[in-house]
Amino acid sequence: MYLVEEFFAAALELKQFEWAEFFLRVVRVQFPKSIKVTRMLAMYHEAHGDAAKASHIYCDLIQAEPTDAVSVKRLVALFRDMGVPNEALNVLTKYLEVNQEDMEGW
Numbered sequence: 001m002y003l004v005e006e007f008f009a010a011a012l013e014l015k016q017f018e019w020a021e022f023f024l025r026v027v028r029v030q031f032p033k034s035i036k037v038t039r040m041l042a043m044y045h046e047a048h049g050d051a052a053k054a055s056h057i058y059c060d061l062i063q064a065e066p067t068d069a070v071s072v073k074r075l076v077a078l079f080r081d082m083g084v085p086n087e088a089l090n091v092l093t094k095y096l097e098v099n100q101e102d103m104e105g106w
Contacts, residue, residue, distance in 0.1 A: 008040055012047040020044055039071055051082055066098040
């Protein structure tokens, strides 16, 4: 799956959406309930310019798994790129509150 993810990310970067859709379909067939695949779908919407759909998917992922650092990172970056830094800060603050117990041992 790693190579398919890399090809998918490269296709998004190059705005080759048909290829990105192809790679997304490949992984969705193999891993239909995967968090990674769902995150890839959000990335697809993000690259396609549908920030609202992408943020909704990221929020759903974070709600289902509050310790999902990768989805938090993607959502924070999305909010930053959208020009709403307060929303990015809110997401980071909530993430830190949820994970405070894990961080106390640092």
